Amino acid sequence: MTQQSGRKIGGPLLKVQGISLSFGGVKALSDVSFEIRQHEILAIIGPNGAGKSSMLNVINGFYHPQSGTVTYKGATRKQMQPHEAAEQGIARTFQNIALFKGMSTLDNIMSGRLLKMKVNFFLQALYWGPAQREEIAHREVVERIIDFLEIQAIRKTPVGKLPYGLQKRVELGRALAAEPDLLLLDEPMAGMNVEEKEDMCRFVLDVNEEFGTTIALIEHDMGVVMDISDRVVVLDYGRKIADGVPDEVRANKDVIDAYLGVSH
Amino acid sequence: MLYREAGQFKASYAADQAIFPIAQDRVLMAILLVVAAVVVPLTATQYLYTAILIPSLILALAAIGLNILTGYCGQVSLGTGGFMAVGAYTAYNLFIRVPELNLLLVLLAAGAMAALVGVIFGIPSLRIKGFYLAVATLAAQFFLDWVFARVPWLYNYSPSGSVGVPDLYVFGFPVITPTQRYLFILAIVALMALVAKNLVRSSVGRAWMAIRDMDIAAEIIGIRPLQTKLSAFAVSSFYAGVSGALWAFLHLKSWEPAAFDINRSFSLLFMIIIGGLGSILGSFIGAAFILLVPIFLNQVPPALGIPLSTATISHLEFMIFGALIIFFLIVEPHGLARLWQIGKEKLRLWPFPH
Amino acid sequence: MELQDLYFLIEVIIGGLMAGVLYSLVALGFVLIFKASGVFNFAQGAMVLFAALPVVRLIEWGVPVWAAIAAAAAIMIGLAFVIERTVLRPLVNQEGIILFMATLGVTFLLEGLAQQIWGSEVYRLDIGIPTDPLFLGEILVNGFDISVAVAAGLLVAALIAFFQTTKVGRALRAVADDHQAAQSVGIPLNHIWIIVWSIAGLVALIAGIVWGSKLGVQFAMTFVALKALPVLILGGFTSIPGAIVGGLIVGAGEKLSEVYLGPIIGGGLENWFAYMLAMVVLLFRPQGLFGEKIIERV
Ligand SMILES: Nc1ncnc2c1ncn2[C@@H]1O[C@H](COP(=O)(O)OP(=O)(O)OP(=O)(O)O)[C@@H](O)[C@H]1O
Ligand SMILES: [Mg+2]
Numbered sequence A: 001m002t003q004q005s006g007r008k009i010g011g012p013l014l015k016v017q018g019i020s021l022s023f024g025g026v027k028a029l030s031d032v033s034f035e036i037r038q039h040e041i042l043a044i045i046g047p048n049g050a051g052k053s054s055m056l057n058v059i060n061g062f063y064h065p066q067s068g069t070v071t072y073k074g075a076t077r078k079q080m081q082p083h084e085a086a087e088q089g090i091a092r093t094f095q096n097i098a099l100f101k102g103m104s105t106l107d108n109i110m111s112g113r114l115l116k117m118k119v120n121f122f123l124q125a126l127y128w129g130p131a132q133r134e135e136i137a138h139r140e141v142v143e144r145i146i147d148f149l150e151i152q153a154i155r156k157t158p159v160g161k162l163p164y165g166l167q168k169r170v171e172l173g174r175a176l177a178a179e180p181d182l183l184l185l186d187e188p189m190a191g192m193n194v195e196e197k198e199d200m201c202r203f204v205l206d207v208n209e210e211f212g213t214t215i216a217l218i219e220h221d222m223g224v225v226m227d228i229s230d231r232v233v234v235l236d237y238g239r240k241i242a243d244g245v246p247d248e249v250r251a252n253k254d255v256i257d258a259y260l261g262v263s264h
Numbered sequence B: 001m002l003y004r005e006a007g008q009f010k011a012s013y014a015a016d017q018a019i020f021p022i023a024q025d026r027v028l029m030a031i032l033l034v035v036a037a038v039v040v041p042l043t044a045t046q047y048l049y050t051a052i053l054i055p056s057l058i059l060a061l062a063a064i065g066l067n068i069l070t071g072y073c074g075q076v077s078l079g080t081g082g083f084m085a086v087g088a089y090t091a092y093n094l095f096i097r098v099p100e101l102n103l104l105l106v107l108l109a110a111g112a113m114a115a116l117v118g119v120i121f122g123i124p125s126l127r128i129k130g131f132y133l134a135v136a137t138l139a140a141q142f143f144l145d146w147v148f149a150r151v152p153w154l155y156n157y158s159p160s161g162s163v164g165v166p167d168l169y170v171f172g173f174p175v176i177t178p179t180q181r182y183l184f185i186l187a188i189v190a191l192m193a194l195v196a197k198n199l200v201r202s203s204v205g206r207a208w209m210a211i212r213d214m215d216i217a218a219e220i221i222g223i224r225p226l227q228t229k230l231s232a233f234a235v236s237s238f239y240a241g242v243s244g245a246l247w248a249f250l251h252l253k254s255w256e257p258a259a260f261d262i263n264r265s266f267s268l269l270f271m272i273i274i275g276g277l278g279s280i281l282g283s284f285i286g287a288a289f290i291l292l293v294p295i296f297l298n299q300v301p302p303a304l305g306i307p308l309s310t311a312t313i314s315h316l317e318f319m320i321f322g323a324l325i326i327f328f329l330i331v332e333p334h335g336l337a338r339l340w341q342i343g344k345e346k347l348r349l350w351p352f353p354h
Numbered sequence C: 001m002e003l004q005d006l007y008f009l010i011e012v013i014i015g016g017l018m019a020g021v022l023y024s025l026v027a028l029g030f031v032l033i034f035k036a037s038g039v040f041n042f043a044q045g046a047m048v049l050f051a052a053l054p055v056v057r058l059i060e061w062g063v064p065v066w067a068a069i070a071a072a073a074a075i076m077i078g079l080a081f082v083i084e085r086t087v088l089r090p091l092v093n094q095e096g097i098i099l100f101m102a103t104l105g106v107t108f109l110l111e112g113l114a115q116q117i118w119g120s121e122v123y124r125l126d127i128g129i130p131t132d133p134l135f136l137g138e139i140l141v142n143g144f145d146i147s148v149a150v151a152a153g154l155l156v157a158a159l160i161a162f163f164q165t166t167k168v169g170r171a172l173r174a175v176a177d178d179h180q181a182a183q184s185v186g187i188p189l190n191h192i193w194i195i196v197w198s199i200a201g202l203v204a205l206i207a208g209i210v211w212g213s214k215l216g217v218q219f220a221m222t223f224v225a226l227k228a229l230p231v232l233i234l235g236g237f238t239s240i241p242g243a244i245v246g247g248l249i250v251g252a253g254e255k256l257s258e259v260y261l262g263p264i265i266g267g268g269l270e271n272w273f274a275y276m277l278a279m280v281v282l283l284f285r286p287q288g289l290f291g292e293k294i295i296e297r298v
Helices: A052-059 A082-087 A105-111 A121-126 A130-149 A164-177 A194-211 A222-228 A246-251 A253-261 B023-043 B046-072 B080-097 B103-126 B130-150 B178-200 B203-213 B215-220 B225-252 B262-275 B280-303 B310-331 B335-349 C003-037 C044-060 C065-088 C096-118 C143-165 C167-177 C179-185 C189-215 C221-225 C228-235 C240-265 C273-284
Strands: A012-023 A026-037 A041-045 A067-072 A075-077 A090-093 A182-186 A214-218 A231-236 A239-244 B168-170 B173-175 C134-136 C139-141
Touching: A012 A052, A026 A052, A026 A067, A026 A214, A026 A231, A041 A052, A041 A194, A041 A222, A052 A067, A052 A182, A052 A214, A082 A090, A082 B215, A090 A164, A105 A130, A105 A164, A105 B203, A121 A130, A121 B178, A121 B203, A130 A164, A130 A194, A164 A182, A164 A194, A194 A214, A194 A222, A222 A246, A231 A246, A231 A253, A239 A246, A239 A253, A246 A253, B023 B178, B046 B080, B046 B178, B046 B203, B046 B225, B046 B262, B046 B280, B080 B103, B080 B130, B080 B225, B080 B262, B103 B130, B103 B168, B103 B225, B103 C273, B130 B262, B130 C096, B130 C228, B130 C273, B173 B178, B178 B203, B178 B225, B178 B280, B203 B215, B203 B225, B215 B225, B262 B280, B262 B310, B262 B335, B262 C096, B280 B310, B280 B335, B310 C065, B310 C096, C003 C044, C003 C139, C003 C143, C003 C167, C003 C189, C003 C228, C003 C240, C044 C065, C044 C096, C044 C189, C044 C221, C065 C096, C065 C189, C139 C143, C143 C167, C143 C189, C143 C240, C167 C189, C189 C221, C228 C240, C228 C273, C240 C273
Parallel strands: A026 A239, A041 A214, A041 A231, A090 A182, A182 A214
Antiparallel strands: A012 A026, A012 A067, A067 A075, A231 A239, B168 B173, C134 C139
16 A cells, blocks of 8 residues: 655545435435545445445535435535535546536546636626636646647547547546546546556645645456545445554455445 | 648637637638628629528627527527517617617617516426427517517508618618618627627637536536526527618518518527537538528529429428437537538548548 | 407418418327337328328329228328338337438438329319308307318317227327337237228328318428427427417417517517427527426436
8 A cells, every 4th residue: 555645634524424315216325424625535445336436425415314414514404406516616527427428538627716706797808808818727737738638649539539548538527627636537437447546646646745636436446445545435325334544444344245246 | 731720839828719719710700701701792793692692691790609408508499480580679669769869779779678588487497408498499589570460569550560770871871772871780790700700719618618518516616506597598689680670671671570580589499409519610501501402402403404493492491400419419510610620620630531 | 459450360370370270280190109119200291291292183083082081091001001111110119310311311201202203293182172262259259160170170180089998099108108118018019000090091191181272282281291390399299289389379479479479570580480489499499399308317
């Protein structure tokens, strides 16, 4: 286990308490509580259908749980809208890539900065003075992200035409462009080969280290989880069955049962 | 070898973000503008103006509006004709009730009123998507059709239901002869096309496209869906409104509500599908294309000694448009504009195929 | 209220419901296709014209009624094959909105083609549906409307029986729920499309015959068919009972508004009444009166 230096894990940034969510008869989450601490990398793991993605969807306001609360930056609420979550500094990527397929890599990442762009509509219509200056200022930030993720060559390519691994990278880029306080990653390395996975791990660790971004990620690859996360939350059939540092969780009997009981 | 970008290094992001980053494109555009503004007025015939140039420019404007809503923001509308009517009748009522108002202000007001109506009919777009919304826009079309046919105040109690305007002036200059009308329209359309281009390459445009491509992902980056969709409805209807006012005032001169019925909406939608969804240039190409097909059918077969009855021509038109829509949606959803682009790419690489 | 007024009101409602049956018939075609292939088929109205024109013209040329109808049925099934091959297959996996626009293209193609082949005037169609007026107590009812209502009822019953009891019908329902599941039923998706479009074509044929008998076979049919769209919104896009009830609501509401509201705010209300009603419903119940609410997965 690598111990990151240069950052200090602080108090809770986000806390979910007693979250229960069901769709018709399907219980996706039952009474789940845990916290995400400032500057940490938290892994959420569990067998297929355990409710991991649903949990992220609750956190950033896509799904509205039937009961339970989310406390973020000290404010407790029962539900919020996704765009409110974004305004509060929560960014995320999706399990099934959710990029804007018709737009170029550059535009996709630029769109991640929409909330930071303030010039009014009429100046944009003229594309003049402040509007142009703002575009260029944000373009510079986006270019740094493009350099960081090493995707310079596909800047102008429509993302629909990119291979899967690169799309995942662009999606991470879009989330980073928002300069989030909390970054939610839903299976960022799924379907990647070893090399791509290593790159992605490096990006995640670098983001966490350099910008102090708090990260919650879902991952199936245990090796990766044990390597990069500070703490792990385990879900099974919509319940939380374990929560702790990787070594603890690895030794937990319920966790072992849950994983042995399910074929992959 | 003429169309080369070698040696043109983009030194700054500003240059890279220009509308025409490649010098040859800038030259081409400049030439096009000079031709449109200088050569055409020196050479065009009355027929060319009134049958082709004036109508295609005006309809291109409405098509740009629809393209913003449908091509960029992904909200299908079958109500553009209705929004054009709002523009036309707003302009008409301002004109007869406040005769001293400057024509440009009248056009502005026409656009603004259409934008307002567009926003009202766009409200359901928050909760419904795709073709559901298309049905809601049909509601706008039919309701507006009815309003302008049945509310006498709006057509100034004209017994026939048809209304008209006399010769027009702007800042004391006449806009009467085809050349004058053409130049006036050209100026407005060129300006508004530039504005549209600016919008779609700014953050508003990216928000629209984000909603189009994946609305849920748009929400997580902080886009407010309702506001964004309504802004597209507003801008789109503004363009339709100005276009409607121009169509009524400077093309038809006297008109009735049927000029803006559902067929107008359909043909505008066809313009952007064939011209290119999500392309300002495509809106122009599409408008010209849709206008030229019937003219072609009317003139070419008889010239070749194959006379066609008017019924046949109209049926052929239906079939050609229908088939082309299917063709483009399958083969090239970005329409003729994309084909033009591909042609350019080829030229850029020529004579080396790769 | 005077008794006379009450009778009049009932007659208006019945007249409206009868018109509503026609809307329901067209809406039914939409629902079938939407359920099985997720395509919003704007061309359903054009298909009504496309089916009715050959019937009326062939009868005019001396072909027996049954043969004319059989020929039209064959044409509609052929059309299903052509559409599957040239439109649906190339556009598989495209977004709904693209398919919707493609069916707009199909609409124009069919309208042009039908009129070019069969003619573009108004044709009277008489296949011998009984039309004697009927008195139910004091209330006058059009015999034709009764026949149509009965026929429509039989059609719906037949469709429901088909969906509930036959293997193909069950496969169609499965495909509506889940494309993968349908594949496991063992019927290729393409065949399912052809079957559904054929059924929708036959429903269009029936609607065309009924409608044509009442109002004449003509181009304007395609516009009246647009009325089926608000019906769908009211009824929900995936519900057969919804299509029926929605059609009846629209038919009755339209007539009532025309008779009682028309004199106050001006005639021609029926052109938009149904749409406005649908808009209001959309605002409060986006899934329609009968549709199910779904939460998008992400
Ligand atoms: N929008 C929805 N509508 C209905 N059911 C849903 C919805 N979203 C999730 N579910 C159900 O909730 C349960 C949990 O799903 P979820 O996607 O959260 O699991 P997961 O842990 O992310 O699984 P995986 O590892 O396969 O991604 C599943 O049974 C799923 O079918
Ligand atoms: Mg998941």
